[in-house]
Amino acid sequence: MEKVELEQCYRCWQYGHIKEKCQNKDDRSDACRCGGAGNKVKDCQGSNYCLGCRSDGHMVGTGRCPQFREALSRARLNQRQKREGREMNGVSLGVCMNE
Numbered sequence: 001m002e003k004v005e006l007e008q009c010y011r012c013w014q015y016g017h018i019k020e021k022c023q024n025k026d027d028r029s030d031a032c033r034c035g036g037a038g039n040k041v042k043d044c045q046g047s048n049y050c051l052g053c054r055s056d057g058h059m060v061g062t063g064r065c066p067q068f069r070e071a072l073s074r075a076r077l078n079q080r081q082k083r084e085g086r087e088m089n090g091v092s093l094g095v096c097m098n099e
């Protein structure tokens, strides 16, 4: 399994960007794993709530999140395209040098 870098925002909890680049007006950086604010994760009695796709039953940033899986496969595709692009550049460079 190849390693894929997937950015996740710790402000709005969406995938594909980081907190510093967040354009979202919705600041959920103090949200707990249950989706509520004002309680600490370690004393939380609530059930898991995903801040990424806003549904119950799983946590954000896990393989159970459909949005996470989608973002991950997009990131994997991007990474592969980038790598293939580099390989193609390498080949054309090699051809140039042989001339």
Ligand SMILES: [Zn+2]
Pocket: 009, 010, 011, 012, 013, 014, 017, 018, 019, 021, 022, 023, 024
């Ligand atoms: Zn964000």
Ligand SMILES: [Zn+2]
Pocket: 032, 033, 034, 035, 036, 039, 040, 041, 044, 045, 046
């Ligand atoms: Zn909580």
Ligand SMILES: [Zn+2]
Pocket: 050, 051, 052, 053, 054, 055, 058, 059, 060, 064, 065, 066, 067, 068
């Ligand atoms: Zn989710």
